[in-house]
Amino acid sequence: MIEKNRIINLNSWIKNNTKLAIDVYELKKFEIGQSNPTYLMKTDKKNFVIRTRPQGELLKGAHRIDREYKVMCALENSKIPVPKTYGYCENIEIIGTEFYIMDFLDGNHEFDPFLAHYEVEEKKKLYNQKIDILTELTLINIKEIGLEKFGRPEGYLNRQIKLWINQYRNSQTKEIESMEYLIENIPKNIPEEIDLLPPCLLHGDFRLDNMMLNQEKVIGLLDWELSTLAPPFIDLSYWALMLRFDKDWPIGGLGNKKQLMSNSGIPSEEKILEIYLNKTGLDKPKYWKFLLAFNSFRFAGILQGIAKRVIDGNNAGTNGFEVGQQTEPVAILGSQILKETF
Incomplete structure (x- = not known):
């Protein structure tokens, strides 16, 4: 929680450190998201968003909102x-933690990848744009853009x-047998061989x-906290893994909706991979299933971190307990x- 008297500090910081000519009068916390507390910043001109690091004891290297801002x-x-971003503040005395300011995007925030309230053509456009974004991330x-030192791509999997x-x-x-x-x-x-690919x-x-x-396109890709340089296929396989989850999981998925997919406008995992390969010119990796298993392991680690933050009392979202409980299913x-790769 950011106290009201901190808004005075915030307005002073904005005046002295950004080009914004605004007067902030309210910060309202978004109840979604599990990592970095994020607020709707209401001003006399228009709404913005302020993204912060959680307060309290944090895991080493986690919650790198400075990396989000840079990328x-x-x-x-x-x-x-x-x-669009407007400034980053490292001084925790201003509002009690580090933060940055960005535009508020007035759009839809969805959790169900089946996009039940969208028309077939709208789904098709949205999924194709997601593949386009992944292609651009691969080819940029x-x-x-000044990010050549943003990470060390060789040995990425080992380090991760x-x-x-x-x-x-x-x-x-607790001990989870599948995680062990x-x-x-x-x-x-x-x-x-993955390290032979260009980063x-x-x-x-x-x-x-x-x-x-919005109904036809992605207007904003958010939460860049884990961004870095890496070999191709990591983001793609991670997204494909998300689509394998079941819809009744709090984190959503398409794994139990395959019978509905044929006329939905949503491409299959095989089609997503095919389109990505055609757009990037890359060859299909022989280690595709390994990457799916790796991303399951990695995401289970993320979910376990959420579960621990709930216990510690410094989790950002309201459904953190339910989300953290998905560590074992993932x-x-x-x-x-992974057993299918042997």
């Missing part, structure tokens, strides 16, 4: 839809596996509820996929 600034004039000239094992252990609340299986076997099966910009959490939509799915 969105770099992408401002690209084909990737991001909100990272040096040209070590990171998420550590993050999982630091937030572990992934921790033991994922490191043994890393495909060496690209990675969003790191490419899923529907990190997007703002790990089970990942272990099943």
Whole structure:
């Protein structure tokens, strides 16, 4: 919670550190999202959004909103839809934590990838645009936008596996058999050939509820906290994994709606991969299922972090308990996929 007297500090900071000529009169917390507390910033001119780091003790390396800010600034004039940003503040004395300011995007925030309230043609356009965004992330000239030192793509999988094992252990609340299986076997099966591919910009959490939509297009890709440089196919396989989840999970999915897919306008996983390969000129990776299993392991680690923050009392969303409980189902799915690769 940001106290009312902090708004005075915020207005002073905005006046001295941005080009905005506004007067903030209210901050209203969004009740969605599990990571970084985010607020609707009401002003005398128009609405903005203020994104903050959680207060309290945090996992090392987590909640890097400075990276979010840097990458969105770099992408401002690209084909990737991001909100315009207006300033970053490291001084925690202003409102009690670090923050940055960006435009408010007036659109739809969806969780169900089946997009039940959209027409077939609208679904088709939205899914095709998502593939276009992933293509642009793969092909964008990272040096040209000043992000050539934004990450170290070689050895990405090795580092990520070590990171998420550590993050999982630091937030572990019980033993999960399928997660232990992934921790033991994922490191043994890393495909060496993935490091031979040219690096690209990675969003790191490419899923529907990190997007703002209107009825025909994605108007904003948000939550760049996990962004870095990495080999291709990481974001794509992560998104494809999300679509394998069941709809009755709090995090949503299409896994139990395959019988409805044929005339829905939503492409299958195979079709998504085919379109992406055609647009990027890349060859289909032999290690596709490994990447799905890796992303299950990684996402289970993210979910376990949410579960721990709920216990610690510093989670951002209102449904954190339900979301955190999905750690085990996601790990089970990942272990099943990994066993298919042997």
